[in-house]
Amino acid sequence: MRVPLSWLKDYVDITLSPEELAYKLTMAGLEVAEIERIGAEWGRDKIFVGQIIEVKPHPNADRLTIAVVDYGAPEPIEVVTGAPNLKVGDRGQKVALALAGARLIDPYAPEKRYFKLKPSRIRGVLSPGMVCSEKELGISDNHETIIILPDDAPVGTPLVDYMGDVVLDIEVTANRPDCLSIIGIAREVAALTGAELRLPTIEYPEEGPPASELAAVEIADPDLCPRYVATLVMGVEVKPSPPWMQRRLMAAGMRPINNVVDVTNYVMLEMGQPIHAFDYDKLRQHKIIVRRAGDDRYFITLDGVERELNPDMLLIADAEGPVAIAGVMGGLESEVTESTRNVLIESANFNRVSIRRTSRALGLRTEASTRFEKGLDPHLPLQAARRTAQLIRELAGGAIAKGAVDVHSPLPPKREILFPLNELERLVGISYPKEQVVTILSRLGFECQDAGDNALKVTVPTHRGDVTQVADLVEEVARIAGYDQIPTEMISGAVPDQPFPEELHWENVAKNVLVACGLCEVKTYSLINEALLDKARVPLPELPLLKVSNPMTPEHVTLRPTLLPSLLLNLASNLRHEEGVQIFEIARVYLHREGDLPYERLTLGIAMAGEAFERNWFGQSRTLDFFDLKGALEALLERMGIRDYAFAPTEHPAFLPGQTAIVQVNGETVGAFGRIHPEVAEAFDLEEWKVYAAELDFEKLASYATSVREFKPVSRFPAVVQDIALVVDEEVPAEEVRRLIMEAGKPLVRSAVLFDVYRGKPIPPGKKSLAYSLTFQADDRTLTDEEVNRFRKRIIKHLKKKVGAVLRGQ
Numbered sequence: 001m002r003v004p005l006s007w008l009k010d011y012v013d014i015t016l017s018p019e020e021l022a023y024k025l026t027m028a029g030l031e032v033a034e035i036e037r038i039g040a041e042w043g044r045d046k047i048f049v050g051q052i053i054e055v056k057p058h059p060n061a062d063r064l065t066i067a068v069v070d071y072g073a074p075e076p077i078e079v080v081t082g083a084p085n086l087k088v089g090d091r092g093q094k095v096a097l098a099l100a101g102a103r104l105i106d107p108y109a110p111e112k113r114y115f116k117l118k119p120s121r122i123r124g125v126l127s128p129g130m131v132c133s134e135k136e137l138g139i140s141d142n143h144e145t146i147i148i149l150p151d152d153a154p155v156g157t158p159l160v161d162y163m164g165d166v167v168l169d170i171e172v173t174a175n176r177p178d179c180l181s182i183i184g185i186a187r188e189v190a191a192l193t194g195a196e197l198r199l200p201t202i203e204y205p206e207e208g209p210p211a212s213e214l215a216a217v218e219i220a221d222p223d224l225c226p227r228y229v230a231t232l233v234m235g236v237e238v239k240p241s242p243p244w245m246q247r248r249l250m251a252a253g254m255r256p257i258n259n260v261v262d263v264t265n266y267v268m269l270e271m272g273q274p275i276h277a278f279d280y281d282k283l284r285q286h287k288i289i290v291r292r293a294g295d296d297r298y299f300i301t302l303d304g305v306e307r308e309l310n311p312d313m314l315l316i317a318d319a320e321g322p323v324a325i326a327g328v329m330g331g332l333e334s335e336v337t338e339s340t341r342n343v344l345i346e347s348a349n350f351n352r353v354s355i356r357r358t359s360r361a362l363g364l365r366t367e368a369s370t371r372f373e374k375g376l377d378p379h380l381p382l383q384a385a386r387r388t389a390q391l392i393r394e395l396a397g398g399a400i401a402k403g404a405v406d407v408h409s410p411l412p413p414k415r416e417i418l419f420p421l422n423e424l425e426r427l428v429g430i431s432y433p434k435e436q437v438v439t440i441l442s443r444l445g446f447e448c449q450d451a452g453d454n455a456l457k458v459t460v461p462t463h464r465g466d467v468t469q470v471a472d473l474v475e476e477v478a479r480i481a482g483y484d485q486i487p488t489e490m491i492s493g494a495v496p497d498q499p500f501p502e503e504l505h506w507e508n509v510a511k512n513v514l515v516a517c518g519l520c521e522v523k524t525y526s527l528i529n530e531a532l533l534d535k536a537r538v539p540l541p542e543l544p545l546l547k548v549s550n551p552m553t554p555e556h557v558t559l560r561p562t563l564l565p566s567l568l569l570n571l572a573s574n575l576r577h578e579e580g581v582q583i584f585e586i587a588r589v590y591l592h593r594e595g596d597l598p599y600e601r602l603t604l605g606i607a608m609a610g611e612a613f614e615r616n617w618f619g620q621s622r623t624l625d626f627f628d629l630k631g632a633l634e635a636l637l638e639r640m641g642i643r644d645y646a647f648a649p650t651e652h653p654a655f656l657p658g659q660t661a662i663v664q665v666n667g668e669t670v671g672a673f674g675r676i677h678p679e680v681a682e683a684f685d686l687e688e689w690k691v692y693a694a695e696l697d698f699e700k701l702a703s704y705a706t707s708v709r710e711f712k713p714v715s716r717f718p719a720v721v722q723d724i725a726l727v728v729d730e731e732v733p734a735e736e737v738r739r740l741i742m743e744a745g746k747p748l749v750r751s752a753v754l755f756d757v758y759r760g761k762p763i764p765p766g767k768k769s770l771a772y773s774l775t776f777q778a779d780d781r782t783l784t785d786e787e788v789n790r791f792r793k794r795i796i797k798h799l800k801k802k803v804g805a806v807l808r809g810q
Helices: 018-027 159-163 182-193 243-251 259-271 352-362 367-372 380-396 422-428 434-443 470-481 502-516 530-536 564-575 626-639 678-683 698-704 734-744 785-803
Strands: 002-004 031-038 047-058 061-070 077-081 094-099 103-105 114-116 120-122 125-127 129-131 165-171 206-210 216-219 227-234 275-279 287-292 298-300 306-308 314-317 322-325 342-349 399-402 405-408 416-420 447-452 455-459 580-591 599-610 645-649 655-665 668-676 692-697 720-729 749-758 767-776
Touching (some): 002 243, 018 031, 018 165, 047 159, 077 129, 165 243, 182 259, 182 434, 206 227, 227 287, 243 259, 259 367, 275 380, 287 342, 314 352, 342 380, 352 367, 416 422, 416 470, 434 447, 434 470, 502 698, 530 564, 530 678, 599 626, 626 668, 645 734, 655 692, 692 698, 734 749, 734 767
Parallel strands (some): 216 287
Antiparallel strands (some): 103 114, 447 455, 749 767
């Protein structure tokens, strides 16, 4: 929310500096992200308010004129201009005059670029200054005409004193839609500083016929529109807004259009209630119907784009068809144009969830939808409609119809909360005098009555839908009184030393890594039955299974020797409700030991199937595959500090041949992973899915894990990058080739990255081409071509010896 201080001062006196005010607002929960100063580049001794004394023709150019400008100096100045809104014979206009040395924005540069104004001859006439457009001053992108200031602009005043402003960019949280308005921020400032809040007076003569005779409103879907207010102004003249309104809108981040549309935007920014203006004469049968889209499939919005609708979207329609998408954007056919003479003003309250869904479905987020989706005060529309009618009458003329068409469901009453003041000390740690509490809440718009027993009966204003309980009132008092007033107390007493088991540390690390990879942790039963082991085709240990002598159910007979059946059951259960599931478990499996208690081995199990992520407006999802599982395992191994690991193809009865691998650490096998065999998947009712799973001995993993990280200085000498393509037998793993490259290339080869695998002509059958990008670098010198080539030959020779690799093309 961009808040110009010049506008804010209409409602509350501000004696603090912008920095002090920003600090107070931020500490009260309204974070000021940026303080922008409009006019900070306008030199006080270079750019002034000037007045045209005379406009003379240019002796050498028909499209140029010479403007004689008084700017408070002893003598006026003559400047050359090509502005179409200054004509020969004009006099009296107030303009922005820049003298030589002024720092202005180049209006012809594609990007924002400043230049220093210098005296120059233009078609033979010396121009020691210039009259400025809005773009040259950085106010807007308009460069066609110069700025014409209001008649009351004081001649000779530095322009920064007259038009300069400070804008606070405030990050408003989702629970405070009331602060998406200038008045809402003014109310906060008044509460923080003790200044008086001044609200605009809404009074005007109602000269037209009753509004109910001119228009009809029907709410067909009151669950999506609790209230709709329509007022009318007849006989308006649509033209540009006055400069003061245009400047305020631009400072607040909105583009001026015309006086009627600008008033609707002005009231939305002022009061926080989105307003829309229809050309009354374009509404068929002068009727408004608020309804769902139903069979309407397409609609052209104000920006000229045809939007595809769905049946649940809320529309504003007339007697024959839609004229606006409720709470999002109006329609092209009923927009206000220069020919508009009669205006119907819409001020409504819409269902926040409906507006958010519509906005997201259309990919159309507007200032109006931003406010509606946060939930607005249902008591506000009538007041905002009257304010809009008042300003339109002032700026565009016309007669305001008597009354308003106000259709609504029963409006919610004001909420009352019994506020025991001892809750302040209980929740915040300090107590506040009752008088201070009443003062703070009253400044925020709450009504307070003494309820006895050190308590208040507080009536919550309708614009504060976020205040629902005593704790919310405590927060209001604490933030306005100042969080910095709450004393800081150190924790007393020594915290006992708690040694943390190494195994548990790595277990927590693994859980955090896997959750970060998108997996969810599950807990499954330790007891299963042998039928599940048969379904999963798990190779059973030679020693007998551990069975419970008195099982509670037939399904819980045997202590599991593997996590795989439990995870597949869990996966199948969750896939009945989700499009994609990724789960893991770190738990014990139980293995028989002759003459000893069972070995309870800590094991990591992973299972995943379905979509990789939820479908959303960015696009469709994709199906989880082998490399999603492999990537999660690599992330885990790296985070545990395990560097010497490898993957190698293998066979396992539970997994599909060709898509199964073992995990090796320091040459020791610690587990296996891959795609579950389709027959196994079918046995667990997973035949529709490609299921991937892994099972690793976590105790072995933890024994290789280390928190020690090795750091090496970055070489200050340049690296040499070369590509190498090798032809090897089909069964040679790419990882083995990479390892051999790194082994032969020590110490100059820093990395070897596989970037291409090719099979087909002219590569012989049973062979494949592997292409790697090699990075050569030394710590103490710049490598020569001779050194790099020598190591390259060494690598090729080593690969040929170990795996029979030959350089592609030889």
